[in-house]
Amino acid sequence: MSLGALPPVPTDPADVRPGSGDGGPRPASLPLRTSGSGTAEPRGDRVFRGLSVSAGVALLLLIVAIALFLVVRAVPALRADTAGFLSSTGWDPNALPPRFGIVALAFGTVLSSLLALAMALPVALGVALFISHYAPRRIAGPLGYVVDLLAAVPSVVFGLWGISYLNVPLAGVSRFLAEHLGWFPLFARAADDVYTRSLFLASVVLAIMILPIIASLSREVFLQVPATNQEAALALGATRWEMVRTAVLPFARPGVIGATMLGLGRALGETIAVAIVLSPAFVVSLSVLQPNSGNTIAANIALAFAEASATGRGALIASGLVLFVITLLVNVVARAVVSRRREFTGGAL
Amino acid sequence: MTFSRNARISGLVLCGALALSACGTDEQKPFNASPAGDSGIACAKGSITAAGSSAQKNAMDEWVRAYQDACPGATVNYQPVGSGAGVQQFTAGSVAFAGSDSALKPEETAGADARCATGKAIDLPMVTGPVAIAYNLQGVDGLVLDAATIAKVFSGKVKTWDDPAITALNPGAKLPSAAIQAFHRSDESGTTDNVQKYLAAAAPSAWTYGAGKKFAAPGGQSAAKSDGVTSAVKSTPNAITYVEQSFAENASLGVVKIATGASAPVELTTDSAATAVQSAQVVGTGSDLSLKLDYATKNEGAYPLVLVTYEIVCAKGTPADALPLVKSFLTYTASEDGQKVLEDAGYAPLPSSIRKKVAAAVETLA
Numbered sequence: 001m002s003l004g005a006l007p008p009v010p011t012d013p014a015d016v017r018p019g020s021g022d023g024g025p026r027p028a029s030l031p032l033r034t035s036g037s038g039t040a041e042p043r044g045d046r047v048f049r050g051l052s053v054s055a056g057v058a059l060l061l062l063i064v065a066i067a068l069f070l071v072v073r074a075v076p077a078l079r080a081d082t083a084g085f086l087s088s089t090g091w092d093p094n095a096l097p098p099r100f101g102i103v104a105l106a107f108g109t110v111l112s113s114l115l116a117l118a119m120a121l122p123v124a125l126g127v128a129l130f131i132s133h134y135a136p137r138r139i140a141g142p143l144g145y146v147v148d149l150l151a152a153v154p155s156v157v158f159g160l161w162g163i164s165y166l167n168v169p170l171a172g173v174s175r176f177l178a179e180h181l182g183w184f185p186l187f188a189r190a191a192d193d194v195y196t197r198s199l200f201l202a203s204v205v206l207a208i209m210i211l212p213i214i215a216s217l218s219r220e221v222f223l224q225v226p227a228t229n230q231e232a233a234l235a236l237g238a239t240r241w242e243m244v245r246t247a248v249l250p251f252a253r254p255g256v257i258g259a260t261m262l263g264l265g266r267a268l269g270e271t272i273a274v275a276i277v278l279s280p281a282f283v284v285s286l287s288v289l290q291p292n293s294g295n296t297i298a299a300n301i302a303l304a305f306a307e308a309s310a311t312g313r314g315a316l317i318a319s320g321l322v323l324f325v326i327t328l329l330v331n332v333v334a335r336a337v338v339s340r341r342r343e344f345t346g347g348a349l
Numbered sequence: 350m351t352f353s354r355n356a357r358i359s360g361l362v363l364c365g366a367l368a369l370s371a372c373g374t375d376e377q378k379p380f381n382a383s384p385a386g387d388s389g390i391a392c393a394k395g396s397i398t399a400a401g402s403s404a405q406k407n408a409m410d411e412w413v414r415a416y417q418d419a420c421p422g423a424t425v426n427y428q429p430v431g432s433g434a435g436v437q438q439f440t441a442g443s444v445a446f447a448g449s450d451s452a453l454k455p456e457e458t459a460g461a462d463a464r465c466a467t468g469k470a471i472d473l474p475m476v477t478g479p480v481a482i483a484y485n486l487q488g489v490d491g492l493v494l495d496a497a498t499i500a501k502v503f504s505g506k507v508k509t510w511d512d513p514a515i516t517a518l519n520p521g522a523k524l525p526s527a528a529i530q531a532f533h534r535s536d537e538s539g540t541t542d543n544v545q546k547y548l549a550a551a552a553p554s555a556w557t558y559g560a561g562k563k564f565a566a567p568g569g570q571s572a573a574k575s576d577g578v579t580s581a582v583k584s585t586p587n588a589i590t591y592v593e594q595s596f597a598e599n600a601s602l603g604v605v606k607i608a609t610g611a612s613a614p615v616e617l618t619t620d621s622a623a624t625a626v627q628s629a630q631v632v633g634t635g636s637d638l639s640l641k642l643d644y645a646t647k648n649e650g651a652y653p654l655v656l657v658t659y660e661i662v663c664a665k666g667t668p669a670d671a672l673p674l675v676k677s678f679l680t681y682t683a684s685e686d687g688q689k690v691l692e693d694a695g696y697a698p699l700p701s702s703i704r705k706k707v708a709a710a711v712e713t714l715a
Contacts, residue, residue: 094537094562096456108657132537164580188352192508193527196585197570276577279570280535291570306403306431307537307562309456313437 045162070321077314080205085197085318091282094308095317100315108294111322112199114268115288116206121260124214131215132222133244144219151212159276162205163197165275170204171195172234174289197279202296205273210263217262223246223254255339258316261334265327274299282316297323350701369500374659389686392420393677395670401435401448402429402658404431404539404593407694408476410450415690427676432539432658433562438660440464445671446662448476448678452639453661461661468665471637473707475682476658478696479622480540482605483597484589485582486490486510488526491616493518495608496551496645498654502589503531503548504558510587518608530588531579535571537562543656550628550644551609551653593656594622596697607654610647621652622697629657629703636664636710640703665715676714683708 037093041049078085080098088101127147131140174195181187232241249256274296281292281304288294297319305316399409406429413425422513431447440460448648451470453461460471482499484492491690494502498514501507507514510524534541541564550557558565572581579596582588589605594617597604605615615621628646633639639659646653660679667675688698699707 092563112522164584165579168584191566194528194570196528197572273572275535279537279572303536304563305434307433307539312433328427 026313032176059062059116061076064218065153065322067324070317073320074314074321077311078318080311082170082314089282091304091315093312098311098315102297102319103299104284105295105300105319106322106326107284109278109296109298111294112206112296113202113264115200116210116267117260117264117276119204119207119261120211120214121216124263125218125256126212128218128222129213129244129248130218131250133240144216147212147215147219149212151216154278155209155270155273158205158209159273162201162273162277166204167196167201168219170201171198174198174200178289184323185289187288188287188289190287191229192290192293195289197277198290199278199294202274202278202299203288205277206267206270209270209273213266214256214259214263214264217259218252218256221252221259224255225251262332264330268327268330269298269323270296271298275302351380352389353509368613385461389684390416390681391418391677392423394420394422395672395674396424396426397445397671397678398426398428398436398443399435399446399448399466399660400430400444401661402432402450402539402670403429404450404478404656405429405448405476405658408478408691408696409597411690411694412678412687414676415687416681420677423674425674425679427566431535436461436661439470441507443512445667445675446660449659449661450656452637453632459573463596465663465666469637470661471636471710471711472633472659472661473683474637474638474640474657475660475679475707476691476696477622477626477699478656478658479594479617479619479652480591480654480656481594481597481617482607483582483600483601483602484587484594484605485546485585485602486587486589489519489522489524491606492522492603493606493608493614498553499605499607500548500552500555502529503533503591504556504566505531505567505613506555525587527587530582530585530587532568532581532588533564533566533571534575534578537565537572538574540575540591540593540656541657544654547644547654578613591654593695595711598695607650607652609653611649611651615650615652616657617652619692619697621650622655623700624648625651625653625655626657626697626703627700629705631703636713638703638706638710662714663715664710667714670686672714676711679714680708681712683711 026316077093081093081100082097083090083099083101085101087103088099089104091100091105092098093100096234126141131144131147135143171194175193177187178189178195182189206259215256229247229251230243238246275298278295278299279291280295280299282295283293301320304312308316365570406427408426409429412429414715417423418424427448428444429448430446435447436449436453436457436605438444440457440463449472450654458470462468464470482494486492494515495518498507498518501514507528508527509528511526516522516524539562542560542562545556545558545565547558548561549558556566564571570581571668572578575592575596577602578590579592579602580592582592582602583600594604604617606616608614608662623640624645625648626640628648629640629642632641640657642653642655642657644653660682661678662675683699683704684702685701685702688704691698699706
């Protein structure tokens with residue numbers, strides 16, 4: 001049914017600019033109440049404004065509170081650290097004296113998420129375009145539901161599925177890659193010829209998890225592309241693919257970037273699925289096909305928290321702080337990209 | 350249309366759930382009605398929360414069920430959050446006692462003592478469980494290994510099943526030339542700590558990685574939690590791991606007999622584990638009963654790889670509203686009946702000499 005959500009073709013010629021759906025001139029006949037027309041704001045408006053302002057403020061306070069909590073709990077552990085937190089790779093916060101560093105964890109987190117994104121993004125865009133522009137309406141509706149359903153599957157299910165079903169077949173794929181493309185750093189051969197429980201497996205599971213998020217949001221954005229743009233492209237003699245390339249993709253780019261960043265955020269923070277499928281190690285390594293080729297911040301917190309000493313917990317919270325900062329950076333960069341793009345395209349989101 | 354059908358279906362489900370729960374309460378009645386005197390438990394009323402070691406979870410589940418069946422009006426809530434978290438909750442005063450895979454460490458005692466307003470925190474050994482070296486090897490039963498070989502297998506120095514170190518201990522066994530897939534725990538755990546302590550004590554020249562809750566040797570693969578390593582070994586041919594006995598048993602994996610230097614390799618049984626605990630020394634002072642296991646034991650029929658877990662409790666200074674129930678519950682767990690319950694749950698009962706000391710210590714809690 002989502003296909004029916006295509007915006008109606010405006011008849012007013014002034015409305016044909018992309019992204020002007022709401023901002024265009026309104027027909028004068030509509031009885032509109034503007035803020036300047038009444039002396040006092042109606043009660044409903046005041047209540048609603050109060051609610052939305054307080055929701056926004058509460059969210060900001062929450063973020064600040066989380067950041068404060070992380071900093072306060074992390075500082076004592078960071079003081080006790082005898083290795084450089086930002087420069088060492090090992091993780092022994094429960095030892096006396098504690099030694100731990102974030103490098104291996106941060107590297108593994110970012111590497112696995114980027115790999116996942118590289119695998120998920122093309123497929124997700126294909127799925128979204130298929131649903132929005134290629135599939136017959138009868139298929140597109142149910143397919144959209146299925147994608148949304150996939151996005152709602154709990155991550156522990158993906159983890160269990162990954163380890164009990166995907167682990168062994170994917171090890172075969174990994175062995176094939178290592179034997180034939182072993183010269184490429186990512187596909188380096190494993191020392192013991194073992195390819196199970198690798199960072200690659202974790203990345204594939206992450207890719208499957210973020211695929212529905214990116215696909216679902218991208219589909220919504222593709223459906224927002226004004227029909228007039230598309231019809232104009234077709235009228236100029238463009239084929240379907242040329243129309244998608246020239247009218248749909250440029251218009252939807254900011255939205256797709258936003259969707260991608262949401263997916264990346266989920267991949268960065270994914271905990272239990274990675275903890276289940278990965279055989280972790282605190283190393284900085286690009287050879288992701290073998291076990292013990294990396295670890296992620298969130299998975300390490302899940303695996304180490306229960307048995308951690310006071311310093312160990314502080315160290316884990318410090319790693320959580322680093323994850324918080326990484327995610328924040330990703331979001332800031334995404335915002336910057338989106339808002340810059342919006343100037344060119346007129347804004348879809 | 351769909352709405353009303355949904356409503357009808359959910360109504361049906363609700364009715365079903367109600368009917369089921371109704372059955373549940375009916376069935377429980379006879380148990381609740383049984384007089385406390387039958388079970389020999391001196392009941393107390395109230396509600397306490399305890400937290401800690403997940404290795405104790407099955408034991409605690411059995412005990413809590415038996416205790417609550419015998420004592421209506423008492424609620425014991427044990428949260429298997431992990432030893433480290435349990436000790437911290439105990440120190441913070443949010444639980445009545447903590448379960449832990451290891452006795453309080455020197456750096457933990459100050460905080461724990463401070464929590465017990467007028468007394469000290471003590472370690473009471475309560476649950477002992479043998480750790481199995483479990484393997485999945487087609488056509489090989491009763492594999493025998495010694496501590497040095499186990500150390501080499503888990504640190505990746507012995508790489509194939511037909512390595513001379515293994516064949517020498519298993520004359521006549523058909524060992525494949527396949528690579529050994531050694532699995533260890535990827536999470537931090539008391540089981541890993543005990544195994545590493547055992548290897549460091551019984552094979553100091555082969556195991557140079559020290560002990561600790563994090564697996565320290567290079568090599569091998571890891572999986573999360575006991576069920577993770579168990580299912581990994583179950584689904585991987587030529588694999589080996591260390592795991593609590595009950596997990597190995599439930600997955601029907603092969604269990605290694607350990608050549609300790611006694612006249613014959615020791616098989617893992619409830620008895621052989623109890624025999625090993627018998628030779629443990631009490632190293633705690635006062636009513637603290639922390640044990641030092643003799644991991645390098647050569648006693649006949651003593652299975653050396655044993656996990657001892659403790660209840661950490663205030664000798665004096667447990668809040669008055671929780672004290673009667675803590676005392677009553679721990680009296681039950683340290684009783685002969687209480688320890689007997691453990692055998693079916695994959696644990697070994699405390700040897701009676703130690704059990705009596707624990708029971709006496711519980712008696713003096715105030």
